[in-house]
Amino acid sequence: MNKSQLQQHDREHLLHPFTDFHDLGNQGTRVITSAEGAYITDIDGHKMLDGMSGLWCCNLGYSRREISEAIYEQLNKLPFYNSFFQCTTVPSIELADMLAEVTPAGMNNVFFTGSGSEANDTNLRIIRRYWDLKEQPEKRIVISRKNAYHGSTIGGASLGGMSGMHKQFQSLDYIEHIQQPYWFGEGGDMSPEEFGVHAARCLDEKIQELGPEKVAAFIAEPIQGAGGVIIPPETYWPEIKKILDQYDILLVMDEVIFGFGRTGEWFGADYYGMKPDLMTFAKAVTNGYFPLGGTMVSDRVAEVIKSKGGEFTHGYTYSAHPAACMAGIATLNILREEKIIETVRDTTGPYLAKRWAELADHPIVGEARTLGLVGALELVKDKNSRARFDDDCTAGGVCRDMSIKNGLVMRATGDTMIIAPPLILTIEQIDELVEKAHRALDDTARAMA
Ligand SMILES: *Cc1c(COP(=O)(O)O)cnc(C)c1O
Numbered sequence: 001m002n003k004s005q006l007q008q009h010d011r012e013h014l015l016h017p018f019t020d021f022h023d024l025g026n027q028g029t030r031v032i033t034s035a036e037g038a039y040i041t042d043i044d045g046h047k048m049l050d051g052m053s054g055l056w057c058c059n060l061g062y063s064r065r066e067i068s069e070a071i072y073e074q075l076n077k078l079p080f081y082n083s084f085f086q087c088t089t090v091p092s093i094e095l096a097d098m099l100a101e102v103t104p105a106g107m108n109n110v111f112f113t114g115s116g117s118e119a120n121d122t123n124l125r126i127i128r129r130y131w132d133l134k135e136q137p138e139k140r141i142v143i144s145r146k147n148a149y150h151g152s153t154i155g156g157a158s159l160g161g162m163s164g165m166h167k168q169f170q171s172l173d174y175i176e177h178i179q180q181p182y183w184f185g186e187g188g189d190m191s192p193e194e195f196g197v198h199a200a201r202c203l204d205e206k207i208q209e210l211g212p213e214k215v216a217a218f219i220a221e222p223i224q225g226a227g228g229v230i231i232p233p234e235t236y237w238p239e240i241k242k243i244l245d246q247y248d249i250l251l252v253m254d255e256v257i258f259g260f261g262r263t264g265e266w267f268g269a270d271y272y273g274m275k276p277d278l279m280t281f282a283k284a285v286t287n288g289y290f291p292l293g294g295t296m297v298s299d300r301v302a303e304v305i306k307s308k309g310g311e312f313t314h315g316y317t318y319s320a321h322p323a324a325c326m327a328g329i330a331t332l333n334i335l336r337e338e339k340i341i342e343t344v345r346d347t348t349g350p351y352l353a354k355r356w357a358e359l360a361d362h363p364i365v366g367e368a369r370t371l372g373l374v375g376a377l378e379l380v381k382d383k384n385s386r387a388r389f390d391d392d393c394t395a396g397g398v399c400r401d402m403s404i405k406n407g408l409v410m411r412a413t414g415d416t417m418i419i420a421p422p423l424i425l426t427i428e429q430i431d432e433l434v435e436k437a438h439r440a441l442d443d444t445a446r447a448m449a
Contacts, residue, residue, distance in 0.1 A: 003043045006031050017152075030404075035062035038422045038429055040409070049433055051409045051419040056225060056257045057288030060334055061422040067289045070330035074323045083112070083320040091325035098332050099296060104269050107279060109302040112294040112320040116256035116282030117151025119293040120219075123252050123278050124155050124172075125314045127217045130250070130301050133308045139216040140174050142252075143206055147180045149226035150219065150254055150280075159219055162227075176210065178202040180224060181232035184367045184378050184386065196233030200240045207247055217250035217277075222268025225257035228416035229376035231369055237272040250277040250301070256293070260284040261335060261423050263372035264345030271372075277301050286327035287334075291318070340423050344373050351427055355434040362438070364395070364445045373425065377417040377437070379444070388415050389448050402443035408436035 001009065007028040016024060031043040038061045041047045053059055060067075074091060081089050092112065100108040111126070113119040124142065131139040142159065144150065150159035157165050158172040161180070181199035183192045190198060207215050220240075224230035244251050253276040258268035260281070265271040269279060277300055282293030297305075305312060318324070335341060349372045356375045360368040366380035379395040381387050389395040396412030403410040403417070410417050421433060 003031060004028075006043070037061045037063050038425055047407065048404060049408050049421070049429065049436065051403075051421045051433060051437075052411050053284075053420055053422045054288045055283070056262075056420050057283040057286075059260060059262070059284040059423045060287045060331065060340065061424045064287060064289070064330075064334060066334060067287055067327050067330040070326040071290055071323045074326040078322055081322060082317060084315060089320065089322040089325070091322045091329060092320035095320075095325040095328045095332075098329060099294075102266050102332065102336075103279065103296045104267060104275065106275065106299050107296040108299055109297040109306075110294050111297060112292065112325070113282075113316055114291050114318045114321070114324075115151070115293045116254075116280060117153040117156035117293075118316060119256075119280045119282060119295045120150045120159055120254065121153050121155035122295050122314065123217075123219070123280060124159075125312075126278060126295065126297065126301065126305065127250060127252075129312060130304050131216050133304050136213075138214055141176060141210055141215050142174060143176050143178060143203065143210075143215060143218045145180045145220055145224075146177045147182070147227040147230070148177075148219075148221060148224060148254075150221075151256075176206060178206050180227065180230060181236045182224075182228070182230045183233055185228075192233035193235045196235030197239050199232070200236050200243065203240060204243045204246075207243070207249070212247040212249070215247065215249050217252055218244065219252040219254060221254045221256075222258045222263070222272055222274075223371065223374070225374075225420070226413065228413040229369070229374050229418045229420070231371050231374075231376075237274060241274060252276060252278040252280065254280040256280055256282045257284075257374075257420070260331075261341035261344055261372075262374060262420065264341060264349045265372075266341060285331060286324060287331045289331075290321075290324045290327040292321070292324035292328055344423050348423075348425055348427065348430060349373055352425075352430050352433075355430055359434065359437060359441065362441045362445075364441060364448070373421055373423055375419045377441075379415040379417065381448075395444060395448055398447050399440055399444040402447070403437065403440035406436045406439045406443070408433060408440065410437065410440065 010029050011025050033043050034041045040050045096110045099110050144159045146161040148161040150156045158175045161177045179199050179202045183195045187195040253269050255267050263271040269276050277298045279296040286292045353370045356370045366378040366386050381389045393414040396415040400412040
């Protein structure tokens with residue numbers, strides 16, 4: 001099929017995730033046909049630096065045969081067997097061992113799922129099971145944050161705080177949302193430090209309002225990813241830590257984006273010095289080569305759910321899929337052997353920070369922020385008042401299209417442009433990324449004038 005035929009069949013038969021079907025019908029899809037290293041190529045032969053690592057997944061880029069070969073060999077040896085009913089497979093045991101090693105101290109058990117959304121559903125099941133076994137069944141409420149993203153199953157979407165999603169389904173009734181630590185958008189006249197404490201105190205207020213004896217857990221991404229790469233002020237996590245220490249409430253850190261090196265540490269919890277009770281992972285654990293997710297379970301929780309009898313009536317057919325686990329093992333081996341995370345921490349992260357900060361001088365950029373290998377640009381009409389161009393976030397969409405035209409995949413979340421490029425990016429490729437982003441900003445400024 002040629003390009004227009006592909007687009008036509010796509011329109012007729014494929015319902016895409018997070019897509020306006022009407023717009024898609026009119027404009028047609030971009031057909032991506034190949035990829036190499038940090039670049040993807042579409043059906044027209046247009047090559048782009050992939051500033052989003054696929055969908056925050058392909059942290060090692062697209063050319064890792066070690067991973068595809070590990071999957072292939074496993075598929076030929078034992079393509080599938082389940083982990084239900086006291087069965088297991090060798091790759092699942094090996095990956096569980098490795099995960100216990102690389103995750104924070106005190107996390108030594110894993111429950112595998114097929115995705116991040118499923119893993120957050122698993123978290124809800126584990127949280128309830130934990131408090132039931134502790135004979136505190138009244139602890140039921142889970143507190144999350146507005147504009148959080150925790151996946152798209154009913155459980156994941158209920159935990160998430162995206163208003164556009166909540167309009168289209170009925171949320172679980174035991175989940176509450178508090179303010180997000182988004183200084184640029186919501187900090188007003190407060191300094192970032194003041195606002196960080198303020199946003200954290202919202203958790204304390206909510207716990208008081210609900211009654212600590214009713215609150216089971218607090219869930220948060222270390223840094224909000226899909227919400228717009230919202231890096232909390234430095235005062236935020238220490239204050240949250242203080243509050244959680246005060247009450248008997250579980251902490252779930254959703255590391256689906258920030259796990260496996262994005263911050264320059266293995267996990268966001270390491271970066272912020274947090275001790276989560278549960279930790280969601282997915283995406284980059286297999287470098288995007290095979291669907292796999294899971295939740296790391298702390299010793300505190302694992303001891304309760306393992307030592308008390310009774311079946312945990314939960315699991316997925318593809319929990320601990322052997323080929324997925326082989327993809328995970330191969331990915332972790334590369335991360336370790338090639339010191340990818342150390343390079344992000346010591347070399348490429350600081351270099352991106354320096355180069356990206358230059359974009360803050362652009363007339364339509366209100367803030368340029370990075371941490372490790374993620375970054376965001378706030379597009380504004382007026383730098384001083386932080387005023388946006390319009391209420392419909394037109395600038396973000398325009399900038400995304402201009403960026404793609406200039407050979408760089410950036411994503412728009414409203415009028416916030418975000419990047420999360422592969423962790424294997426070289427210094428030269430960071431220069432290329434920043435130059436292309438700069439050109440996209442110039443083109444956007446012209447288009448919006
Ligand atoms: C992507 C994402 C999820 C959902 O993962 P899926 O594999 O798409 O189900 C959950 N949490 C966060 C923070 C994510 O970024």
